[in-house]
Amino acid sequence: MKIVPEIIQKLTEAGLKITPQRVAVMQTLMKLKSHPTAEELYAEVSKTIPGLSPTTIYNTLDTFVDRGLVKRVKTDLDRMRYDAITEHHHHLYCAISDRMEDYFDPELDRILSDYFTRKKINGFNVTDIRLQLMGDFENKAKQ
Amino acid sequence: MKIVPEIIQKLTEAGLKITPQRVAVMQTLMKLKSHPTAEELYAEVSKTIPGLSPTTIYNTLDTFVDRGLVKRVKTDLDRMRYDAITEHHHHLYCAISDRMEDYFDPELDRILSDYFTRKKINGFNVTDIRLQLMGDFENKAKQ
DNA sequence: TCCCTAAATTGTATTTATTACAAACATGGT
DNA sequence: ACCATGTTTGTAATAAATACAATTTAGGGA
Numbered sequence: 001m002k003i004v005p006e007i008i009q010k011l012t013e014a015g016l017k018i019t020p021q022r023v024a025v026m027q028t029l030m031k032l033k034s035h036p037t038a039e040e041l042y043a044e045v046s047k048t049i050p051g052l053s054p055t056t057i058y059n060t061l062d063t064f065v066d067r068g069l070v071k072r073v074k075t076d077l078d079r080m081r082y083d084a085i086t087e088h089h090h091h092l093y094c095a096i097s098d099r100m101e102d103y104f105d106p107e108l109d110r111i112l113s114d115y116f117t118r119k120k121i122n123g124f125n126v127t128d129i130r131l132q133l134m135g136d137f138e139n140k141a142k143q
Numbered sequence: 144m145k146i147v148p149e150i151i152q153k154l155t156e157a158g159l160k161i162t163p164q165r166v167a168v169m170q171t172l173m174k175l176k177s178h179p180t181a182e183e184l185y186a187e188v189s190k191t192i193p194g195l196s197p198t199t200i201y202n203t204l205d206t207f208v209d210r211g212l213v214k215r216v217k218t219d220l221d222r223m224r225y226d227a228i229t230e231h232h233h234h235l236y237c238a239i240s241d242r243m244e245d246y247f248d249p250e251l252d253r254i255l256s257d258y259f260t261r262k263k264i265n266g267f268n269v270t271d272i273r274l275q276l277m278g279d280f281e282n283k284a285k286q
Numbered sequence: 287t288c289c290c291t292a293a294a295t296t297g298t299a300t301t302t303a304t305t306a307c308a309a310a311c312a313t314g315g316t
Numbered sequence: 317a318c319c320a321t322g323t324t325t326g327t328a329a330t331a332a333a334t335a336c337a338a339t340t341t342a343g344g345g346a
Contacts, residue, residue: 016293017294017341019293019294019342022294052295052296054332055333056296058334103264108262111254121235121246121276123280124278125280125281126277126278127277129276131275133267134269135268135270135271138268159323160312160314160322162312164324181303194325196325197326198304198324201303206323
């Protein structure tokens with residue numbers, strides 16, 4: 001729970017007012033590594049903030065995305081998910097179990113970055129490279 | 144329109160009955176390069192098949208995806224889209240204009256394939272690598 | 287510290303995409 | 317041509333997300 005000051009700093013830097021709802025949403029997003037949906041977040045954050053409105057979850061997430069504090073993630077299978085990790089990373093995704101995990105690989109990033117510095121795409125200016133690695137998890141306990 | 148026999152062959156190979164709806168949906172998907180949504184497809188296919196039910200679009204697309212004739216594509220921004228190109232490719236995507244285009248790059252595929260042959264990810268078995276290149280289109284007339 | 291204003295939250299009502307399902311129909315093998 | 321099975325249709329239901337007006341709250345300035 002000592003991450004709260006860090007969250008407050010984030011929100012302040014983004015020019016947002018500090019509200020219990022926002023702190024709790026961000027806290028939950030950072031705690032969960034499962035790229036939760038708005039609904040899952042609502043369930044989780046409601047434990048902390050009983051009267052919470054689902055609308056607040058949507059509003060808050062939209063605001064966070066606007067300010068770059070949170071990223072949206074979508075798979076080919078299901079609904080919108082959210083991710084508090086803004087550091088550059090990719091995703092491992094298994095369509096069968098609908099399970100998604102983060103994947104960090106600076107070496108890969110370097111290779112891709114080099115590649116697209118060299119190779120220009122006609123009429124398109126690349127600003128970000130995102131990989132979705134499809135495959136199967138070798139049944140480590142699910143997320 | 145000479146692609147119809149080709150479509151019939153595809154459907155037959157996939158063990159599906161040939162219906163005007165299916166042929167029209169596939170034809171439209173192959174014609175449009177815009178990764179249309181179900182709704183856009185409904186509008187377009189309705190021109191050919193007036194009585195068409197939206198449910199048929201969803202059913203047909205689900206069936207096609209099941210049989211591997213069509214791929215689902217999602218961006219971080221909007222609803223489900225469909226793509227009749229099953230050949231391996233990536234996507235260029237501009238979040239501002241919500242515009243998406245296909246991107247083919249065998250050289251890149253080779254590099255990535257080599258990389259993941261060499262580099263194993265703990266607990267995950269990669270079967271497909273998909274890139275989403277985020278950026279801006281230099282305003283060529285939009286799709 | 288209190289007040290005030292802008293910003294945030296709430297709750298309800300809607301919209302919109304998608305799915306469920308049962309009845310009617312069409313396809314393709316025999 | 318017939319029949320069984322697969323397909324389409326239409327309606328109704330579900331579910332996610334949004335709009336909006338009313339209420340409440342945060343936090344800077346007096």
